Amino acid sequence: MADSKSNAYGTNTSDTSFRKTWDKAEYTEKARAREAQEREEGKARYEAKLQGKKYYKSSDTTTAKQTESRANRLNVAANVGKTMLVPAGVAAVGKRGRGAGFYCADCDLTFKDNIQLVDHLNSKQHLTNVGESGEVGRATLEEVRARLEYLKQKREEDRKELNLVDLQERIKRREDEEETKREEKRRKRREKRRKTEGGVGHNVEEDEESGIIC
Amino acid sequence: MAHQADARRMLDDRGYTGQTIHDTNPAHLLEKAVRDRIIDSYYWKEQCFGINEATLCDRAVDMTFIGGTYGQQKPTPFLCLMLKLLQLLPPREIVLEYLHQREFKYLTALAAFYVRLTFSSVDVYKTLEPLLEDYRKLRRRTKDGGYALVYLDQFVDDLLTKERVCGTSLRKLPARQVLEDLDQLEERVSPLSEELEGLDDSDDNERNGTTNGHDEESDSG
Numbered sequence: 001m002a003d004s005k006s007n008a009y010g011t012n013t014s015d016t017s018f019r020k021t022w023d024k025a026e027y028t029e030k031a032r033a034r035e036a037q038e039r040e041e042g043k044a045r046y047e048a049k050l051q052g053k054k055y056y057k058s059s060d061t062t063t064a065k066q067t068e069s070r071a072n073r074l075n076v077a078a079n080v081g082k083t084m085l086v087p088a089g090v091a092a093v094g095k096r097g098r099g100a101g102f103y104c105a106d107c108d109l110t111f112k113d114n115i116q117l118v119d120h121l122n123s124k125q126h127l128t129n130v131g132e133s134g135e136v137g138r139a140t141l142e143e144v145r146a147r148l149e150y151l152k153q154k155r156e157e158d159r160k161e162l163n164l165v166d167l168q169e170r171i172k173r174r175e176d177e178e179e180t181k182r183e184e185k186r187r188k189r190r191e192k193r194r195k196t197e198g199g200v201g202h203n204v205e206e207d208e209e210s211g212i213i214c
Numbered sequence: 215m216a217h218q219a220d221a222r223r224m225l226d227d228r229g230y231t232g233q234t235i236h237d238t239n240p241a242h243l244l245e246k247a248v249r250d251r252i253i254d255s256y257y258w259k260e261q262c263f264g265i266n267e268a269t270l271c272d273r274a275v276d277m278t279f280i281g282g283t284y285g286q287q288k289p290t291p292f293l294c295l296m297l298k299l300l301q302l303l304p305p306r307e308i309v310l311e312y313l314h315q316r317e318f319k320y321l322t323a324l325a326a327f328y329v330r331l332t333f334s335s336v337d338v339y340k341t342l343e344p345l346l347e348d349y350r351k352l353r354r355r356t357k358d359g360g361y362a363l364v365y366l367d368q369f370v371d372d373l374l375t376k377e378r379v380c381g382t383s384l385r386k387l388p389a390r391q392v393l394e395d396l397d398q399l400e401e402r403v404s405p406l407s408e409e410l411e412g413l414d415d416s417d418d419n420e421r422n423g424t425t426n427g428h429d430e431e432s433d434s435g
Contacts (some may be wrong), residue, residue: 067219069265069272118259122220135216139268141307147268151275152317 064133074121076102076114106130217302219264224301225253233303235332236385240300243331244293248282248381252289252297262294267304270295274312277320280369281355282381290355292324293380299328313341319350323369327380330373335388336398338374345370347405 048055086100099110102117106129111117120126127134139147164170218224221241223232230239241249252258261273273295281290304312312325322345329341348366356362372379374387393399404410 066216067264069269070260070263074260115256115259118256118263122259122263127219134219136219136264136266137216139266139308141305141311143268144271144308144311147271148311148315148317151271155275155317 064128064131066137067127067132067134068136074114074118076117217266221253221297221301225249235300235303240303240332241297243300243385244297244382247287248289248293249297251283251287252294255289255294257289257291258294258297261291262298265298267302267308270298270302271312271318271321274321274324275318277324279353279355279361280320280323280364280380282357282379284355284357285359289381292320292327293382295324296327296331296380299324300331303332310341313345319352319366322348322350323352323366326366326370326373330379330384330387331382336393338387339390339393339399342370342374343402 045055084100087098095109095111097108097110102111102114103109104111104117104120104126107120107126109120111120124134164173224230224239224241232239234240235243244252265273273291277291277295279290280292282293283289309325309328312321313329315321326342326345330338333341346367348370350366352364352366352369354362354364354369369379373384377384377386390399390402394401
């Protein structure tokens with residue numbers, strides 16, 4: 001008779017070895033840490049109550065990075081003309097979750113208009129969720145000078161581009177641009193194909209221009 | 215040291231504790247009605263959030279006109295950036311850098327306005343008067359939404375002489391003559407003085423020339 005620990009293939013196993021095994025030590029440690037934290041928080045809440053104050057959980061500000069200015073304008077028109085599938089039922093209840101409108105992935109909230117969205121993006125709630133402190137570093141005179149110098153150069157380059165009147169040159173530049181764009185698309189498609197099993201790719205090719213997001 | 219990304223602390227009416235300009239909250243240098251419009255405006259929320267002295271230049275470069283409020287009391291980016299400057303309160307050398315760079319005229323105009331609002335009277339005269347020789351063109355948004363052409367020297371002259379500029383009532387500036395009498399300012403020499411004198415001379419000569427004939431006649435007569 002075969003050993004109970006080995007199966008037909010001779011591998012050493014029991015009949016419940018397919019179950020996930022739990023690292024008990026790790027989870028005990030986790031539980032202990034959580035309980036300690038809860039106890040601490042409960043104590044703080046109790047003490048605050050004794051003093052007649054409301055307890056606020058303090059967020060970790062030590063790792064928060066400084067807030068910076070937006071590099072671009074908010075692209076609120078990005079989804080215009082596109083068709084989106086929205087989960088039924090969920091969309092109607094408040095802002096929570098993904099619905100029809102502007103979606104903030106960091107906070108899992110959906111907003112109906114751009115004013116609400118930008119108000120949210122400026123809010124403390126959002127900044128905390130993305131790990132920003134809501135503080136902006138001061139710039140020194142040197143930084144201001146460097147910035148102005150950079151902007152000056154940028155403007156000159158833009159002007160050069162604008163003042164280009166040679167038609168052949170412009171056509172050539174345009175063709176180059178389109179070629180790089182196409183190359184980028186091709187690269188993305190190849191990457192996607194590599195990700196899918198067996199490299200067969202999607203049956204339905206997602207066309208970016210069709211405006212349908214699945 | 216860092217700024218707050220939003221202006222909540224500055225706009226707190228219950229008690230402002232930050233740096234003051236002319237003994238008041240710097241935000242109060244703009245009128246309450248205009249201030250409220252600015253804070254509600256999309257430009258303020260989107261473009262003026264989280265900028266500092268250096269990134270403010272990006273926004274200032276994109277400005278295409280100056281002015282107060284237009285249309286349905288919509289504040290111009292010029293005013294929004296002014297409120298932001300009043301929040302940031304950049305050190306003097308940075309303001310002067312804004313003012314004296316030669317590339318971006320709207321940034322110069324913005325800095326000139328800021329100087330008029332925050333600097334002391336003597337400083338206002340000293341820093342702004344050199345700009346009276348700057349003849350660059352500016353577009354000004356009028357109240358009804360149209361555009362008007364002004365020149366930088368004209369704008370600076372308005373700042374020095376008028377009471378209301380760009381939807382803001384300016385602090386009273388003592389007359390130049392008063393400050394000169396107190397020996398706080400040197401007498402200003404107009405860059406046109408030579409031409410004016412020349413003009414006067416030629417006028418005198420002309421008048422003498424034309425009247426001379428009559429004089430001679432009357433003398434002889």
